[in-house]
Amino acid sequence: MKEGLQEHQAKKKRAERIILLGLPFLGFGILAAVLGTTEALGEWAVTVGVVLIIFAVLVFVLGFALFQRFETNFKHEFLKDYLSGLVEEGEFVPQKGFGKIQGLDPADVYNTEFIERADRFYSYDFFRGKIDGVDFVSSDVKLQRIEYETYRDKDGKIRRRKKYVTYFHGRVFHFDFNKDFDGHVLVLERYKPQTRRKYQKVEFESVDFNKKFRTLATREHTAFYILTPHFMESLMKIEKNHPGNLGFSFIDNKLYFAIHTGKPTFSVRPFRRLDEKLLEKFREDVGLIHNLVDELKLNRKIFKED
Amino acid sequence: MQGWLIALIVIGVLLLVVLIWYIATMNNLRQLKVKVKEAESGIDVALTKRFDTLSKMVETVKGYTKHEAKTFENVVKWRQNMPDELTVKQKEEFMEKMNQVQSDINVVVENYPDLKAEKVFTNLQRSIADVEEHLQASRRMFNANVSRLNSRIVTFPVSIVAAKINMQKYPFFEAEPAKTQDVKMEF
Numbered sequence: 001m002k003e004g005l006q007e008h009q010a011k012k013k014r015a016e017r018i019i020l021l022g023l024p025f026l027g028f029g030i031l032a033a034v035l036g037t038t039e040a041l042g043e044w045a046v047t048v049g050v051v052l053i054i055f056a057v058l059v060f061v062l063g064f065a066l067f068q069r070f071e072t073n074f075k076h077e078f079l080k081d082y083l084s085g086l087v088e089e090g091e092f093v094p095q096k097g098f099g100k101i102q103g104l105d106p107a108d109v110y111n112t113e114f115i116e117r118a119d120r121f122y123s124y125d126f127f128r129g130k131i132d133g134v135d136f137v138s139s140d141v142k143l144q145r146i147e148y149e150t151y152r153d154k155d156g157k158i159r160r161r162k163k164y165v166t167y168f169h170g171r172v173f174h175f176d177f178n179k180d181f182d183g184h185v186l187v188l189e190r191y192k193p194q195t196r197r198k199y200q201k202v203e204f205e206s207v208d209f210n211k212k213f214r215t216l217a218t219r220e221h222t223a224f225y226i227l228t229p230h231f232m233e234s235l236m237k238i239e240k241n242h243p244g245n246l247g248f249s250f251i252d253n254k255l256y257f258a259i260h261t262g263k264p265t266f267s268v269r270p271f272r273r274l275d276e277k278l279l280e281k282f283r284e285d286v287g288l289i290h291n292l293v294d295e296l297k298l299n300r301k302i303f304k305e306d
Numbered sequence: 307m308q309g310w311l312i313a314l315i316v317i318g319v320l321l322l323v324v325l326i327w328y329i330a331t332m333n334n335l336r337q338l339k340v341k342v343k344e345a346e347s348g349i350d351v352a353l354t355k356r357f358d359t360l361s362k363m364v365e366t367v368k369g370y371t372k373h374e375a376k377t378f379e380n381v382v383k384w385r386q387n388m389p390d391e392l393t394v395k396q397k398e399e400f401m402e403k404m405n406q407v408q409s410d411i412n413v414v415v416e417n418y419p420d421l422k423a424e425k426v427f428t429n430l431q432r433s434i435a436d437v438e439e440h441l442q443a444s445r446r447m448f449n450a451n452v453s454r455l456n457s458r459i460v461t462f463p464v465s466i467v468a469a470k471i472n473m474q475k476y477p478f479f480e481a482e483p484a485k486t487q488d489v490k491m492e493f
Contacts, residue, residue: 179439205450220341221348224443224450 008074009274015070016270019063026056064270071268075125079266082279086286087129094266097123097139098172109141109172112249112256113184114191118143120164125266131290132299135176138289140265141258143168170245170260173289177255178298183219185226187235187248190260206232212239226250234295257292331467338455342476345451348444349397349479353404356437357385360404360411363430367411370418378407394477401441408434445479452476 033049036042075094084090098108109115109123122142129136144164153159185202186193189212193199199216202223209232217223227235239246245260265285268274293299364378381403388396415422422428456475459468467473 179436203450203454205446205453220345221440221443221447224447225440228439228442229446 004078005274005276005279008070008078011070011073012067012268012270012274015063015066018066019060019270022056022059022063025052025059029053029056067270074268074274075266079282083127083266083282083286084129086283087131087289090129091127092266093126094124096126098126098141108137108174109143110194111251112172112247112258113195113197113251114186114188114193114247114249115141115143115168115172115258116145116192116194118168119146120144125264127286131293134178134293134298136173136289136293138171138173141168141170141172142166142264168258168260169262169264170258171265173255173257173292175255175257175292175298177250177253179226180253181222181226181250183217183222185215185217185223185250187227187250188214188216189239189244189246191247191258204232209236212236222250231296234297237295238291255296255298259288328467331464332471335455335458335464335468335471335473338451338458339473342448342451342455345444345448346394349441349448350392352437352441352444353397353400356401356404356434356441357381359430359433359437360407363411363427363434364407366424366427366430367414367421370414370421377410381407394479398480449478452478 029049029052031049032045032052036044036046036049072094075092080092080094083092109121110117120143123139125140127138144166147163147165148160149163150158150160184197184199186199193216197218199218200220202215202217202220203210204215204224204227206229213235215223215227235246235248242259242261247256247258249256266282268278272278361378361382381400384403385400388400392400415427458464459473459475
């Protein structure tokens with residue numbers, strides 16, 4: 001394991017060296033361009049500066065492309081086996097996500113009923129497995145919507161331009177739920193229901209829980225049935241570690257869980273060491289799934305026939 | 307416009323605002339009362355379900371011991387002598403009696419491993435655990451709605467409307483401390 005990691009660390013360094021190589025070219029390019037504006041050196045210095053800057057940009061592009069290739073290889077050659085080994089029947093498929101694996105509904109993310117439909121949809125780092133007999137499916141999801149902004153052009157005319165704004169970037173999970181229930185329940189922090197289903201607001205006996213989460217249900221009784229005092233306490237605990245970013249929905253005997261982190265879960269960044277510490281971070285991310293199963297007692301199937 | 311006319315309009319508008327508020331508050335209180343009633347009927351459904359499951363359980367253990375069957379018969383008799391519409395207090399009492407039968411059955415089961423292993427019995431235990439969860443959910447839902455209604459009723463100026471329409475505070479559905487926790491069933 002350690003040798004494999006070192007091998008990838010060496011490959012990573014190679015890509016980083018190329019990125020670093022661009023820096024002196026960029027530095028000299030800027031210097032030449034600035035000096036070119038003085039009378040002593042003249043226009044030729046500006047030309048040299050521009051050429052150097054263009055060259056530096058090309059080197060950066062090459063470096064980052066190599067880094068990206070390294071990351072893809074790292075995920076395929078190392079992380080795939082590593083993560084799959086952390087859970088029972090584990091399967092990690094970096095290039096695939098929701099909607100890209102046969103047998104999964106492409107709309108699985110929207111089935112949560114609280115994630116807004118995107119104009120641009122990305123899903124990757126698919127990870128599924130079993131924890132304590134509980135099946136789970138998860139994937140990183142990045143969603144963007146189109147927004148228009150107005151600006152003034154050179155002639156002072158007001159124009160409109162389109163831009164893509166990321167409104168969700170994180171992980172979406174599906175779990176088998178341990179209780180059979182009628183109706184739909186949403187427990188939301190930062191999200192709004194994205195359905196025409198008739199939800200009603202539910203207020204629980206816990207004032208703290210009502211402050212943290214907005215609970216909506218098609219049947220009030222189902223909300224009270226699913227969200228037992230222990231369950232609410234567990235959600236509060238999980239929320240403490242990820243404040244303001246959680247959304248849960250209980251639909252068709254499934255638990256959907258979304259967490260907005262603003263970054264990819266299993267990514268490697270340039271100039272950060274590829275070591276045991278990083279693997280520990282990945283283990284912690286998988287630990288969140290363990291935590292959900294344990295805290296929410298999803299493994300206690302006393303209410304359901306196997 | 308004359309001063310008295312302006313005063314009249316202002317008074318008229320104020321009266322209209324008060325009237326609208328009065329009607330809105332009255333409707334809101336009545337809606338809350340309906341929710342409490344709905345929640346209470348949820349308790350009734352859960353209690354009936356529990357009673358049915360418990361009677362099946364008693365039937366199953368009958369062959370092993372006579373005592374539990376007798377206790378359960380007493381519960382049936384007690385229920386027959388009660389009116390169809392039970393008060394919250396009577397429902398609590400009914401629940402307590404069923405709790406007693408259930409804990410008696412649990413003691414019996416501990417002494418008969420064969421019975422414990424029987425599939426029919428295991429399924430019934432599973433059902434009773436689920437029914438218990440539903441009962442807890444109904445109880446919590448009822449109490450949450452009662453709490454909302456009661457706090458509205460005692461808050462001024464809503465208390466004036468509540469008194470006018472004869473709306474009174476509702477009793478909570480109390481449960482033993484052990485019953486307010488998650489159901490613990492051993493299989």
